[in-house]
Amino acid sequence: MSIHTDPWPEGTPAWVDLMVPDHQVAQAFYGPLLGWEFDEGAPETGNYSTARVGGRAAAGVGDVMPGSRVGWTTYLAVDDLDATAKRVTAAGGTLLAEPMDVMDLGRMAVLADPTGAVVGLWQSGRHTGADVVNEPGAQVWNELMTRDFAAAKEFYGAVFPYAFSDMSGPGFTYATLDLDGRAVGGIGELGPETPADEQPAWSTYFAVSDTDAATARAVELGGQVVSPPADSPYGRLAVLRGPAGETFALMSTTDPSSPPA
Structure with a gap:
């Protein structure tokens, strides 16, 4: 929390x-x-x-x-x-x-x-x-996915006091945006398999305690699944589309909810 x-x-x-x-x-x-x-x-x-x-x-x-x-x-x-x-x-x-x-x-x-x-x-x-942030119902991660990783990295590095930590691996290019040694977001490159009409965009991940259950609930409420729940080193992820066509992501967390304000 x-x-x-x-x-x-x-x-x-x-x-x-x-x-x-x-x-x-x-x-x-x-x-x-x-x-x-x-x-x-x-x-x-x-x-x-x-x-x-x-x-x-x-x-x-x-x-x-x-x-x-x-x-x-x-x-x-x-x-x-x-x-x-x-x-x-x-x-x-x-x-x-x-x-x-x-x-x-x-x-x-x-x-x-x-x-x-x-x-x-x-x-x-x-x-x-x-x-x-970083607890069920709140944003837990924000990232930019773009077709020109080098240009985006140069731009954000010039505007903000970011350091970059390379997280790339076979088949993908990615770096975290770091402030005082702490990752606050990410920037990655859209791969060649990405549909041609998909535009560069910032995405928001919301924390949930159970990604599979939350994804099923989203469908019940009228949402659509873009990418089904899948495990990652950082939590179980899913990408969804809301009622107006907007996309967002869910990420599982083990962090507890804060006591009510």
Whole structure:
């Protein structure tokens, strides 16, 4: 279990949110699947609501707004959004949403990296990001899969204070994104077997206590299986598609849930 209430270190995946055509459909899916309870969002904010695990903020869900895209977005923590935005463009990234204030909650921007993957930036205000991670119902891993590993590594290394640990093996190329000696995410290369229409993207893994049971429950709730449960050195994994076509992953964990807030 991991409770975190301070601003996340720069470069850490601090928050994830989901934009969909109908937030109520998404809530009816993810609520029973991941044990989420939702704050009520206001129509003027696209019915954006906070999903909570044990009373703690875990993710956001809202209706897709004009200019936004359907799917999960990972937000990387930054200390100075404007300075980071300048590094983004200098390193070859494109700002899809310029730095903006989000009331008193913080400041955000959205970018496309040089390989085409979309990721958000978050500078904390009153909202620091996820208050709970690495336990059932919360995000446990975030990774970028891209067709140009070298270009992506060069870009993120120029924008954030990452070190990289090579995790590659026969048939795959992968590195962890490390901050102060701790892996906070990953970056990998899509192999030649990847369908041509699959775009580079950041993915979110949510922790569950039983990947097989959670996958079966997702199907009952209207989801689809992209990759069935399979063992890995880091836990049993499955990739799913939610009701709006968004993809996400599940990873088993033995970590217990935190006491309710």
